[in-house]
Amino acid sequence: MTISTASLKPVDETRRTAERAPARDRRFTFACYATAQLVLLGWWLGFHPGLMSPDSVTYVAHVTTGPWVAGQSVVYDALLGLSLRVTGDLSAVTLLQTAAMAAALAHLAGAIRPLGVRGRPLLVAVGCAALSPPLGAFTVSMWKDVPFTVCAVLAAGTAVRLMNRPGSRPGAPRLAALGAELLGLGLFRNNGFLVALVAAVSLVALLSGRPGARRRVAALAAGAVAAPLLLLSAGYPAMGIASPSRSFAYQTVFGDLAVAYGERPRLFDREQRELLAGIAPLDVWRRGATCQTMARVFFDPGFGHARAEQRISEILELWRGLLVRAPGTILSARICRAALAWQLGSTSGEPGGELYRFSLRDPRLPGGWEGTPAASAMRQRPISDGLLAAGLFALDASTVRQLEWLLWRAPFWCYLTYATAALAWWRTGSRAALAGAAVVAGQQVGVILTNTAPDFRFMVSPIFVGVLFVPLLLREAGILLSRR
Numbered sequence: 001m002t003i004s005t006a007s008l009k010p011v012d013e014t015r016r017t018a019e020r021a022p023a024r025d026r027r028f029t030f031a032c033y034a035t036a037q038l039v040l041l042g043w044w045l046g047f048h049p050g051l052m053s054p055d056s057v058t059y060v061a062h063v064t065t066g067p068w069v070a071g072q073s074v075v076y077d078a079l080l081g082l083s084l085r086v087t088g089d090l091s092a093v094t095l096l097q098t099a100a101m102a103a104a105l106a107h108l109a110g111a112i113r114p115l116g117v118r119g120r121p122l123l124v125a126v127g128c129a130a131l132s133p134p135l136g137a138f139t140v141s142m143w144k145d146v147p148f149t150v151c152a153v154l155a156a157g158t159a160v161r162l163m164n165r166p167g168s169r170p171g172a173p174r175l176a177a178l179g180a181e182l183l184g185l186g187l188f189r190n191n192g193f194l195v196a197l198v199a200a201v202s203l204v205a206l207l208s209g210r211p212g213a214r215r216r217v218a219a220l221a222a223g224a225v226a227a228p229l230l231l232l233s234a235g236y237p238a239m240g241i242a243s244p245s246r247s248f249a250y251q252t253v254f255g256d257l258a259v260a261y262g263e264r265p266r267l268f269d270r271e272q273r274e275l276l277a278g279i280a281p282l283d284v285w286r287r288g289a290t291c292q293t294m295a296r297v298f299f300d301p302g303f304g305h306a307r308a309e310q311r312i313s314e315i316l317e318l319w320r321g322l323l324v325r326a327p328g329t330i331l332s333a334r335i336c337r338a339a340l341a342w343q344l345g346s347t348s349g350e351p352g353g354e355l356y357r358f359s360l361r362d363p364r365l366p367g368g369w370e371g372t373p374a375a376s377a378m379r380q381r382p383i384s385d386g387l388l389a390a391g392l393f394a395l396d397a398s399t400v401r402q403l404e405w406l407l408w409r410a411p412f413w414c415y416l417t418y419a420t421a422a423l424a425w426w427r428t429g430s431r432a433a434l435a436g437a438a439v440v441a442g443q444q445v446g447v448i449l450t451n452t453a454p455d456f457r458f459m460v461s462p463i464f465v466g467v468l469f470v471p472l473l474l475r476e477a478g479i480l481l482s483r484r
Helices: 006-047 054-063 074-087 091-115 119-131 133-139 145-164 172-188 192-206 211-238 251-263 270-277 282-287 305-310 312-325 327-337 373-377 385-398 401-407 411-428 432-450 461-482
Strands: none
Touching: 006 091, 006 119, 006 133, 006 385, 054 074, 074 091, 074 172, 074 373, 091 119, 091 133, 091 145, 091 432, 091 461, 119 133, 119 461, 133 145, 133 385, 133 461, 145 172, 145 192, 145 432, 145 461, 172 192, 172 211, 192 211, 192 432, 251 282, 251 312, 251 327, 270 282, 270 312, 305 312, 312 327, 327 432, 401 411, 411 432, 411 461, 432 461
């Protein structure tokens, strides 16, 4: 039997196309990484060794002068300590942050592309995310929130890839990556396990037609959520790292009580007022009665932290009683304090509502640090004065109040991500974009439950994800409009 050569051409062409696809995907991912890395390297050269804050001083103090307390991220503290010991500087950590963020953006872009989005718009979105003054400067800041955000963006990309092939069994490497990313959320932020929990529950729900995958994701998520809690309760103390004070862990409770006392003082009887006065003068509680932040009371000079620690059980009992007797007051305070996560408009005009962005000056160092390696490592030493001037100009220009909702606040990007995912699911039936949105929802709900103040850094990952979802939104909207 003779087989026509012409009949083999379509088969050969299909095979060649399939063989070229992985190479094309690798080139695209590398192009996204290189673009983001190049831009983020510019931010690093300008702000070398990195933007710092009082939190940065706390991290370094933990691993130098001590004592090491697990109130922040022990893993991030250890990275800074290792960098200081090996290189004598801290810039290696912020440089690593640029590489990790570039990889996370490339990973997410590579996950979105199979949903039908062309490579060029995604590449532009990656470049815009890295160029954005808030996002670029954030990436080179010495904050535990940066690796936390990297883990969230990576998890969004892995979740999209997990749903991209609904009929296939997820491979062990992909599941292991998702587990590591969810674990990272809890290791780099003590309350990050809540974000991992909400995201995991959403992902398990989306895997409704794949019982095997549901069980594996649920098991991985359970381990990722439990591990940070076990480390905080037993692991770190066994290593000689002190547990954070209970008053620090429950600082949002003090904010709730300040709001309740300021708005409805009659809720408190004489004994309860004496309890409050035993920790801080009642005027301090009144001054701190802004629902936007608990810092007005908890960090007031008149607030007695040692007394608060001694009487924390009584404080928690008082708070639980108010939650039963006046739940609206407590819930209202919590929702107001979480405006950073859900409210589109700015709250800057309200007491305590000014958005915290960055510390552009060298941080104030503790006494006795003069002349130490840590002190010299925490001074601004820009490698490029031109890039520093450009970065400062861009940051200042981005603080125009009319643009705060777009450049600095995440709610718009959260809702854009949800709308994009819902539109893609409605049009195609694919749950891949919904999986990416699940990680954004985890971030949003986690901050609503635990937020302490209107800090930009608490809600950065939804902005990154939202920017990369824009090309998908434009594609889906364009297809719908073309059918009319």
